[in-house]
Amino acid sequence: MNLNFISPGFLFGLLGIGLPILIHLLTRRQQSHIKFSAVYLLQQIKKRSVKKSRPNRLLLLLFRCLAIACLSLALANPIFSFSPMAQFLPSKPTANVLILDDSYSMAMTGTDQSLYDHAVDLMTTWLDRARPNNTYSLILASNPPRVAMDWTTEPKQILKRLQGTRPSYQTTQLGQAVALAYRQLSVAEQAVKRIYILTDLDSNGWSDFPALPPGNGSTAVTIIDLFSRQQGLNETLVEKVALSQEFLTNRRVIRVQARVTNLLKDRPLQQILITLTVNGKKVGEDYLDLPAGGRVEKVFTFPYLKSIALTGRVETQSDALTVDNRRLFSYQPDQKIKVLVIDGDPRGVSHQNESFYVEKALNPFSAAVSDIEPTVSTLSELPHRDLDSFSVVMMCNVRELPFGYERELERFVLNGGALFIALGDQVDATFYNDKMGVLLPVKLQALNQVAQHGEPFRLLAETSDHKVLKVFSDKTLKAMSRIGFSSIYSVEPRPGREFTTPMKFTNQFPAVVESNFGRGKVVLYVSSIDRDWNTFPIQPTFLPWVQRWVRYIAQSLESITRQDLLIGEPIVLNDAGDLTWVESPDGRITAIKKTADSKAIFKETLIPGTYRMYHPAGSSKAVSPENIAENSVTRLPAGARRFANFTVNIDPAESSSGKISENEIRELFSGIPVQQVRDFDELHSATMGEG
Structure with missing residues (x-):
């Protein structure tokens, strides 16, 4: 424990203790006994007992000395502290950096107001008592941290800056804010330097804590814990919302998939209300049971025939932090499914082109009455096409793509596009295995051809729950199984890649391989889509089969309208x-x-x-x-x-993070004095002294 004095000059008053001691010594009398004869007669008189109170002179001397000492000590303003006292002396001007956590988690409900409002009240109370020989700077710690008020000797300027403010919608970056505070203090002229951090101690804000510059051990750090004032719990978070559209029927269906997280690690939540609102109207609601610390996916679907953009939100019932209970979205539905058909084997006669049958199947009448709009392109025209204008790209017997174009396709599918690949006699298996490996989860293993007059390959007729195939009746599936295939490619799975095989041949070779890549889909059809290797294109089932695959994989692309940005x-x-x-x-x-x-x-x-x-x-x-x-x-x-x-x-990272412990904070500030307080009394008496 340290003892120091704000006004040590008054300690000279202790010299006044010598005054009563001197007086005591000068007034002390030495008694001598002298006998008189007449006194003898008086001694014979009957003695009477008389009590007389006489104070103890030494005790009086002690009281007088203590009174002078106490008066001198009181005027000298003693300070008791377990911290180095140099940082609390008012005779030394101090430079104070205030770091205020203004992230959206500070909007959490406190005892009677938000945690952010509590923090502002703390700063107001302290700055109202500030001394004129100190300077102050204010840093806001939300991402990115910035100096909201440069050095000032007028604390009221900081209060004016904070008046009427609210927490931001950003995450916390306390590590970078502390580094910024040290840069501020490096230009301060005052000998005593201090940092005050007002925060709710969300751990994600400390994840990027930098290495502090050497020589900062004398800078005391005080952390004001606002989390201790929190009332209520932040229970749920709408973490993600993804939209897509389906054309499996003649009308468009919008699919909204929401991910809801239970932020409570120790207990489940039952019957949590979740609602979907589109263009200001509630179109769906449900109740969810969330496991402790777990996530649940909820899917809403609704028909939407208009071609104008829609806006909406998915939200759960309110809790102590409402800003993360909703997630917003906007969506521009495709008026038509635009398909880019790449013809890898164009010929002089139109009906002999590789794309002839698929083009007619996608739009058998006219573009005006069909919801699928195909555009045929040759390989030479491909670099001049804007992929973002299409929902689906179909590669029909393409030998190889222009140099580097596979990267364009990867971006296209990653952002929500769909790729349908049909093979044929022009295909270079080496190109697909080497250059298309990012998109294709399988390798082209071998070309399997039926010997002359041999039994052709046939599709396996079996019912399926797949969205494309489940509408086909048993009769239709049997008709498809009678189609003969003279040539097909066998495939080999790539290690660690996931895919499904919705259709197979009777020999169990995959006929269709489906996989997801990013937000898009990739479908590989292992035979040709014209009549060279099979008679499927001239069968009645070909048209609905092709159209349903296109409608199934068609999704709007990641364009300006579809982008979902974070704050x-x-x-x-x-x-x-x-x-x-x-x-x-x-x-x-x-x-x-x-x-x-x-x-x-x-x-x-x-x-x-x-x-x-x-x-x-x-x-x-x-x-x-x-x-x-x-x-x-x-x-x-x-x-x-x-x-x-x-x-x-908002970035959900601020909601789902835990709290950092006091020991973890001390490790981050290794070698630097750190004190953590939780209430007004500690703040004013221990760390927010007028020092």
């Missing part, structure tokens, strides 16, 4: 023109200019919700990029046309 992530507007306006969920409008040297990038994704993008109407010079002086505008210009949406959601 703070920038978006590159590839489809934007020279000038684009972005309307944020709070109504703010930002003009994005595109130049020849730079891409159009929007960075202000700080609020969850749907962002709408607009193009100018026509080519008016009044709205040209050169005439837009400010990035932020008050309203959209007349005639602005909305062309796309995108959605921004």
Whole structure:
């Protein structure tokens, strides 16, 4: 324990103790006994007992000395502490960095307000008592950490900065915030330096804690634990929402798959209400039972015949932290399923082309009345095609792709596209095995051909629960099993890859191999899709078979409209023109200019919700990029046309993380004095002293 004094000059008053001692010594009398004869007569008088109270002179001396000593010590303002006292002396100006955790978890309900409001109240109470010889700086710790208030000797400036603020929608980055605090202190002139961290101790905020610079052992760190003031529990998190569309019938069905997490590791949750809202109307609800610390997938489906974009949300019932109980989405359904058919064996006569039968099967009438719109392309035309304009790519007897084009297909499927590969006599198995290995979960093993007058390969007629095949009756399946195949490829699984074989031949060779890649699907058909290797294309079952496979694997692509960003992530507007306006969920409008040297990038994704993008109407010079002086505008210009949406959601990492322990914090601040407090009294008496 340390003892020190704020006003040590008053200790000279202890010298005053010598004054009563000196007086005592000077007034002390020595008594001598002298006998008188007359006294003898008096002694004979009957003695009377008289009591007289006389104080003890030594005790009086002690009291007088203690009174002077106590007065001197009181005026000197003694301080008792178990910490080094140099950091609490008001005679030394101090530099104080306040790190405020303003991540979205600080919106958790406290005793009577949010944890963030409690933190602001703590800072307000302390700064109101601040001394004028100190300086202060404020750092906000949400990602990315930033200096909200540079050095100031006016604490009220910090309070003014915090007035009316709310926690952000970002995650915590306390490690980087501490590093930023040390950089702030490195330019401070004061000898005494301190850091105060107000946080709810979410562990994810400390995951990137940097190595602290040497020589910071004298900088005391105080952590104010707001988690101790939390009331209620954060029970559920809507972690993910994925949308897709299905065309297995003549109408479009939107499929919404939501993942809900139980954040309580020690107990399950029963009958948790989950609802789906689309375009402001509730279209579905259900009750979920969540295992302790587990996840449950919930799928909603609903018909949607319109071609305009839809917006919606999936949400669970409220708990102590409501911001993570919902996940937003926007979706632009495809008006038609656009299919790019790559003809690997074009010929002079149209009906001899590799793509002839599949093109007719996909659109047997006209594009105006069909929901599938095929576009035939040769290999030479392929590099000039925009894959993002299609939902499905069909490779028909393609020998090999243009150099490096397999990477384009990988990106296409990864982002939600579908790839259907039909083989044939032009196929180079080496190319598929070496270059298409990322997309194909199997290798082409061998070409199996039926000998002349031999028994052809036949499909296995068996009922299936697969979405493509379950509508076919036993009679239809038997008709398909009578189709003869003269040539097929056998395949060999790649190690560690997952796939299914919805259709097989009677010899158990796979006829169709289906796999998932990213958000898309890949289907391999091991025979030709024309009449060279089989008679399937001229059978009545070919048309519904091809159409159902295309409808099944067709999904909208990852475009601007489909992007689901996290808070703070920038978006590159590839489809934007020279000038684009972005309307944020709070109504703010930002003009994005595109130049020849730079891409159009929007960075202000700080609020969850749907962002709408607009193009100018026509080519008016009044709205040209050169005439837009400010990035932020008050309203959209007349005639602005909305062309796309995108959605921004919170990062679920802030919700699902645990709490960091006091010992773990001390390990991070190795060699640096760290104190953790939990309430007002500790804060004011132990660490928030006027030091």
